[in-house]
Amino acid sequence: MRPQAVARGREEEMTKGMKRKIVMAVAMVGGLAGVTLAASAENAAPIKDPEIERTRQHIKMLDDVFKTAVVLIDETYVKHPSDPSAASAAKALFAAMKKNGWYDVRLIGLTDKVGDPDDEPKDAFEKTAAKRLRGGGEQAYEEILEKDGKRYLRMATGIPVVSENCVMCHAHFKGDKGNIGALSYTMPVVK
Numbered sequence: 506m507r508p509q510a511v512a513r514g515r516e517e518e519m520t521k522g523m524k525r526k527i528v529m530a531v532a533m534v535g536g537l538a539g540v541t542l543a544a545s546a547e548n549a550a551p552i553k554d555p556e557i558e559r560t561r562q563h564i565k566m567l568d569d570v571f572k573t574a575v576v577l578i579d580e581t582y583v584k585h586p587s588d589p590s591a592a593s594a595a596k597a598l599f600a601a602m603k604k605n606g607w608y609d610v611r612l613i614g615l616t617d618k619v620g621d622p623d624d625e626p627k628d629a630f631e632k633t634a635a636k637r638l639r640g641g642g643e644q645a646y647e648e649i650l651e652k653d654g655k656r657y658l659r660m661a662t663g664i665p666v667v668s669e670n671c672v673m674c675h676a677h678f679k680g681d682k683g684n685i686g687a688l689s690y691t692m693p694v695v696k
């Protein structure tokens with residue numbers, strides 16, 4: 506069965522009362538910024554549901570804002586290992602977004618040396634995403650979550666070592682060409 510059909514089938518099942526957890530996982534190949542989301546070899550094209558697509562667009566826009574801001578902060582203000590890191594600024598911003606009831610986004614580390622235990626991949630979604638983004642070379646991974654009758658899009662997007670400056674504090678990033686971190690979003694589906 507084609508995965509889109511699987512998604513539809515599962516949605517029907519859920520309206521029949523199965524309300525918990527994940528409908529389906531879709532892996533996407535290709536960067537979020539600008540690159541068209543292509544279907545991976547053994548997986549499906551992204552789910553074609555207008556609400557999911559709208560939500561995905563929101564996340565892509567936020568992802569671009571956050572990553573641009575973090576790199577700007579890092580390159581402009583962070584000059585010494587003792588300076589407050591852009592990661593701390595990002596985490597303060599994410600906490601405010603969550604507190605204000607918008608959505609949930611977490612910074613996670615994908616290497617075996619994560620500085621703050623809070624930043625380790627936590628649940629099944631983040632652990633799967635970590636494997637796909639770290640080992641699989643994928644740039645984004647998503648799942649749909651159904652909880653208490655509400656749908657959420659969960660998406661993790663990769664963070665590579667974007668600047669020499671990163672190595673000043675994370676020595677083990679040196680020469681690493683893959684994703685060393687990710688942003689993990691849980692966004693209520695936009696109706």
Ligand code: HEC
Pocket residue numbers: 576579583585586587588589590591592593596612613614615618619620621624664665666667668670671672673674675685686687
């Ligand atoms: C000034 C030192 C410093 C610089 C420069 C720096 N970081 Fe960090 N980074 C930290 C600290 C400290 C933490 C843990 C912060 C926290 O969780 O509050 C962290 C956390 C992270 C995490 C979350 C995983 C973990 O280890 O906790 C990622 C991913 C990350 N940094 C990536 C980067 C990237 C990419 C760059 C370059 C753009 C960068 N960092 C530059 C100090 C730095």
